[in-house]
Amino acid sequence: MTTRRDFLSTSGSLMGGAWLMRLSPFIAALQACSSEAMRDGLAFVTFTEREGADFDAFAARIVPTDDTPGAREAGSVYFADQALGSVLADLLPIVRGGLAAMDERVRETFPDADADAFADLPEARQDEIITAIETEDPGFFFFARTLVLIGLVGNPEYGGNRDGVGWALLGFEDTYRYEPPFGYYDRNERGEDRVAEGAGERAAEPHHGADR
Amino acid sequence: MSAASSQDMVRYGTSDEVDFVIVGSGAAGGVLAKELSTNGFSVVVLEQGPYLRPFQFRHDEVETYFGDGLTGRLADHPQSFRTTPDEGATPSFFFPALFYAKVVGGSSLHFAANYWRLRPVDFQERSILGSIPGTTFADWPITYDELEPYYTKVDWEIGISGEPGPGDPPRSRGYPVPPMPIKSSGVLLRDGAARAGYTSKPAPLAILSRPHNGRAPCIHCGLCWGQPCEIGAKSSTLASMIPVAEATGRCEIRDRSTVTRVETNASGRVTRVVYLDADGVEHAQPAKAVVLAANGAETPRLLFLSESSRHPDGLANSSGYVGKNLMFNYNPATWARFSEPLNEYKSVVATRVVMDFYETDPRRGFYGGGGMDARATIGPLFWAALDNPMPGMPAWGPELKEQLAAFRHTMLVSGHGTSLPREQNSISLDDDLVDAWGRPGIRVTYEDHPDDLAFGTFLQDRSVEIMEAAGAERIWRVPVGPSTVAAHLLGTCRMGDDPDTSVVDRYHRAHDVPNLFICDGSSMVTSGRGQPTMTIQALAFRAADHMTEFARRGEI
Numbered sequence: 001m002t003t004r005r006d007f008l009s010t011s012g013s014l015m016g017g018a019w020l021m022r023l024s025p026f027i028a029a030l031q032a033c034s035s036e037a038m039r040d041g042l043a044f045v046t047f048t049e050r051e052g053a054d055f056d057a058f059a060a061r062i063v064p065t066d067d068t069p070g071a072r073e074a075g076s077v078y079f080a081d082q083a084l085g086s087v088l089a090d091l092l093p094i095v096r097g098g099l100a101a102m103d104e105r106v107r108e109t110f111p112d113a114d115a116d117a118f119a120d121l122p123e124a125r126q127d128e129i130i131t132a133i134e135t136e137d138p139g140f141f142f143f144a145r146t147l148v149l150i151g152l153v154g155n156p157e158y159g160g161n162r163d164g165v166g167w168a169l170l171g172f173e174d175t176y177r178y179e180p181p182f183g184y185y186d187r188n189e190r191g192e193d194r195v196a197e198g199a200g201e202r203a204a205e206p207h208h209g210a211d212r
Numbered sequence: 213m214s215a216a217s218s219q220d221m222v223r224y225g226t227s228d229e230v231d232f233v234i235v236g237s238g239a240a241g242g243v244l245a246k247e248l249s250t251n252g253f254s255v256v257v258l259e260q261g262p263y264l265r266p267f268q269f270r271h272d273e274v275e276t277y278f279g280d281g282l283t284g285r286l287a288d289h290p291q292s293f294r295t296t297p298d299e300g301a302t303p304s305f306f307f308p309a310l311f312y313a314k315v316v317g318g319s320s321l322h323f324a325a326n327y328w329r330l331r332p333v334d335f336q337e338r339s340i341l342g343s344i345p346g347t348t349f350a351d352w353p354i355t356y357d358e359l360e361p362y363y364t365k366v367d368w369e370i371g372i373s374g375e376p377g378p379g380d381p382p383r384s385r386g387y388p389v390p391p392m393p394i395k396s397s398g399v400l401l402r403d404g405a406a407r408a409g410y411t412s413k414p415a416p417l418a419i420l421s422r423p424h425n426g427r428a429p430c431i432h433c434g435l436c437w438g439q440p441c442e443i444g445a446k447s448s449t450l451a452s453m454i455p456v457a458e459a460t461g462r463c464e465i466r467d468r469s470t471v472t473r474v475e476t477n478a479s480g481r482v483t484r485v486v487y488l489d490a491d492g493v494e495h496a497q498p499a500k501a502v503v504l505a506a507n508g509a510e511t512p513r514l515l516f517l518s519e520s521s522r523h524p525d526g527l528a529n530s531s532g533y534v535g536k537n538l539m540f541n542y543n544p545a546t547w548a549r550f551s552e553p554l555n556e557y558k559s560v561v562a563t564r565v566v567m568d569f570y571e572t573d574p575r576r577g578f579y580g581g582g583g584m585d586a587r588a589t590i591g592p593l594f595w596a597a598l599d600n601p602m603p604g605m606p607a608w609g610p611e612l613k614e615q616l617a618a619f620r621h622t623m624l625v626s627g628h629g630t631s632l633p634r635e636q637n638s639i640s641l642d643d644d645l646v647d648a649w650g651r652p653g654i655r656v657t658y659e660d661h662p663d664d665l666a667f668g669t670f671l672q673d674r675s676v677e678i679m680e681a682a683g684a685e686r687i688w689r690v691p692v693g694p695s696t697v698a699a700h701l702l703g704t705c706r707m708g709d710d711p712d713t714s715v716v717d718r719y720h721r722a723h724d725v726p727n728l729f730i731c732d733g734s735s736m737v738t739s740g741r742g743q744p745t746m747t748i749q750a751l752a753f754r755a756a757d758h759m760t761e762f763a764r765r766g767e768i
Contacts, residue, residue: 062608063616070613087279090287090306130608143306145608149597152616154274170619172557172592176271176433182559183396183620184552 044077046085046092052077053119054099059148061126069165071148079151079160080144091143098133098140105129221458221465222254226495230254231763233485233499235471235514238318239745240732240752241505242449243370246456247756248503249463253763256464256497257457258487260510261314263467264450269442273593276438282313282322288648289314293656293696297636301655303645309656310509311699316467317450318507319699320745321440324561325418325447326585326628327372328743329363329750331381332356333571337738341572344579347632347661348537352737353709353718354754356381362750362757370749371447373421377413379567389422391415391563392430396554397623398564401586404682405566410674415562415585418447418745427451432559437590469495470649474502474518474527474728482728488649501727501759501768505752508538508701508733509654512639515705517651528705528722528730533715535640537633537706539739540698542582542660544627544668546675547602548684553620556588562626566678569671570741572630580667582629582741584675589624602688625679627671628742632661633703660695668692700744705734719762720755727768731755 044052059071059080084092102118106129115121118129134141151160153170161167167174181187224230231253234241241257249255261284275281283289286308292301293309313319333340335352343349364385366372374387391414394402398415405412419436420429430445444451457463468490475496477483484498504511512535518527526534562585570581589595600615601607638657645653669692679687708714711723720735722728731752733744740747762768 063613064610066610066613068617083278087274127609134607141607146597149600150274150278150593153593153596155272158274166596167592169613169616170592170596171553171617172619174271176435178432178434178555178558180393180395180432180559182393182432183555185396185399185550185554186394189394189399 044081047077047081050117050119051096051099052081054102054117055080055095055144057119057121057126058102058130058144059151061123061130062145062148063152063169068169071152073162074152074166075160075162076148076151079154079158080147082159083147083150088147091147094140094143095147098137098144101137101140102129102133105132222461222463224254224256224464224497226497229498229500230256231500232256232503232759233258233497234503234505235485236318236504236506236510236732237316237449237454237465238313238505238507238732239320239323239449239748241503242317242320242453242457243749243752244503244505244731244756245463245465246449246453247753248759249457249460251756251760252462253760254462255457256466256499258469258471258485258497259316259318259465259467260470261316261318261467263316263465264440266440266442266444269440271433271435271439273435273438273591276322277594277598282315282438282440283308283311284314290642290645290647290653291656292642292645292653293658295657295659295694297638297657301642301657303653307697309697310654310701311697312507312509312701315440316454316465317440317448320418320448321450322438323418323699323745324437324587326562326743327366327374327416327418327746328583328741329381329383330356330359330740330747331379331570334738334740337572341574341579344632344663347634348713349632350706350708350713350737353707353714359747359750359754360384362753363746365753366746366749369425369753370418370452371420371424371427372416372418372746374416375414377567378411379570380413387416389420389424389429392417392419392421392560393563395556395559395563395586395588397556397586397588398562400548400550400554400623400682400684401564401566401584401625401678404678404680405568407681408678410566410568410678412564412566415565417560417562419560420445420447425452430560434557434559434588435591437561438594439591471506471514472517472649472651474504474514476518476520476522476527476725480522480725482725492649501729501763503729503731503759505730505732508704509639509656511730511732511734512704513641513651513654516641523724528715528724528728530724531712531715533706533713535638535704536635537703538637538639538656538658539631539633539700539702539736540658540695541631541700541702541739541742541744542629542664542668542695543742544629544672544675544692545690546625546627546672546679547622547688547690548625548679548682549618549622549686550683551621551685554623555620556623557592557619561585562587566674569674576667576670578663578666579632580630580663580670582627582667582671584625584627584671587624587626589622592619595619603690604688625675627668627675629664629667629671630741631664631702631739633706633738634659634661639701639704658695658698665692700733700739700742702733702736702739702744705730706737707735708737719758720751721762729755729759
């Protein structure tokens with residue numbers, strides 16, 4: 001397997017150092033976006049740092065972490081951050097406006113608190129805020145929640161579902177090739193519903209008789 | 213496999229008059245292309261979507277439902293929806309009102325592959341039951357017996373797995389391949405139905421359980437619904453018909469070709485089809501005859517766009533019925549959770565059906581009939597993001613997480629029922645919306661008939677009864693209510709003998725235009741019981757036979 005270091009050194013030797021130097025800001029950005037850095041809450045491409053922190057805190061209340069990983073560990077915020085800057089850009093105004101309104105609501109609801117952002121609230125107060133926006137800002141709630149869940153269960157190349165934690169929560173195996181029996185209730189099924197092993201081409205003969 | 217993939221397909225120039233231009237390459241268009249080209253005619257198929265190859269198909273629900281997917285970007289294909297004609301229409305946002313694939317093979321690439329024949333009663337139900345106020349309920353101009361040989365062609369040429377069961381209509385030949393292996397949802401439906409006093413049978417599917425016609429059988433990958441099949445086991449027209457059409461050397465599939473207009477001459481005949489290529493450059497393909505097979509929404513839109521002084525209300529629309537009588541098929545849904553894992557994400561969507569409620573029973577007090585299948589959800593992502601929360605359950609927090617964790621234990625009983633034809637339910641042009649090619653958007657007007665919803669509730673009651681008998685731990689009813697999204701687009705250019713109340717005749721020829729044929733879901737007079745594709749394809753095989761005869765006799 002070719003590592004990135006191998007690739008860069010090979011490219012450098014082929015193309016010369018000047019070419020590589022020009023790439024250095026790009027490479028630095030790539031490194032900043034690497035998954036380790038993203039786990040530390042850095043380098044959003046669409047969200048501001050505050051929006052990202054709020055969305056991540058929201059995600060963590062939608063699918064919370066308990067004895068198994070939740071939407072925070074899945075990196076739902078990084079899916080949302082990427083998607084809102086690209087394929088789901090239509091939703092950005094709704095989510096961005098909703099996050100700002102959510103912080104406004106935090107300040108109105110808890111004027112005595114130190115926190116002025118959703119992300120800074122204790123979980124119980126975050127839940128109070130979400131309970132309110134679920135009914136009072138249902139559009140934002142629906143789309144933000146949907147982004148959390150796509151980020152939880154979508155294919156990992158979109159930035160979420162890290163280490164397959166969303167699939168693990170569902171119990172989904174991503175092999176996309178299975179054999180019967182598929183589940184508990186078909187474990188003893190045999191016979192006419194079951195395709196025999198090694199069945200060959202039998203198209204010339206109708207498998208099941210005509211009734212007229 | 214067909215040799216077509218290894219040879220270049222024929223290319224016609226836009227100065228060549230071909231025998232047939234077919235608009236659309238989906239369930240109907242693919243069949244028509246194969247039949248007409250193998251019968252010796254030169255054919256150009258114009259398809260608005262791209263020609264994708266199986267190696268480009270990935271298991272990716274993000275792309276399918278939230279990216280460009282097979283359906284194209286909603287912004288490029290704007291739609292709007294309203295309930296009644298006196299309301300303003302609301303543009304679709306995030307998810308389209310009408311969900312159909314824009315790709316070579318059309319929605320046969322993304323369908324769930326349930327293939328049900330209509331029964332004799334479907335063609336004559338108006339005569340049997342009488343008229344229904346507020347509807348255009350009518351008999352078909354053809355009978356089941358006339359269509360039966362073509363259903364059998366669908367079985368064998370498209371490739372259907374299955375086994376005859378209780379109440380099936382007569383068939384002249386058995387299925388080519390046996391049913392798919394039963395899944396846990398199928399066992400639970402079968403056994404629950406038996407305990408509740410009902411019958412069931414293996415689901416007939418356009419998915420191969422064994423090799424057939426040189427195509428490979430299913431590997432149970434589990435993402436049939438909404439996704440294309442990289443194995444070619446799902447019997448899309450891309451897998452079953454288009455390779456045969458191309459192998460004739462007479463059929464060109466011209467993809468990324470968006471039709472803007474069908475042109476007619478002073479004598480009222482169709483002369484050529486105007487379209488925009490992928491770069492937006494306009495071309496026109498001359499043809500001796502044109503076949504519209506673009507689906508029940510795109511076909512009427514194209515007829516409206518083809519208006520002229522001779523056809524002021526749209527081409528072929530002297531009846532005023534173009535775009536009207538839209539039918540979706542009502543689908544009640546019921547979720548059930550069991551103590552042990554079902555793993556419904558594996559293999560095909562549905563493996564068992566209950567058809568005991570197919571016929572209208574006047575004692576119920578309303579019109580309607582249908583069947584139900586036991587199935588998975590669409591896929592893990594669709595389920596997590598859009599099917600949850602289960603009705604009445606919390607949408608977030610530990611309770612949502614618990615629902616997500618029960619994925620492998622959950623199944624759906626999907627009901628499939630009738631929709632009555634109503635003039636007010638329609639496809640029309642939305643001049644406030646403009647698509648990526650400068651055409652007006654599609655406006656949907658749709659309100660379920662009260663009987664459609666009443667039957668939906670009846671079918672859901674039976675679903676609950678069967679799931680209780682199967683031992684479900686929990687059951688959730690998705691509330692029966694108005695349809696606002698649909699994939700079945702039926703009835704909008706209905707066939708009939710009377711030019712005042714139908715758009716095409718019994719041979720799919722437009723009453724008003726002798727060399728224009730229309731054959732797709734729009735041809736259906738009634739909705740059937742919820743799985744229309746098999747009937748659309750049987751109609752296409754039959755229509756191609758008649759077009760061939762007309763052409764050979766010089767009657768086009």
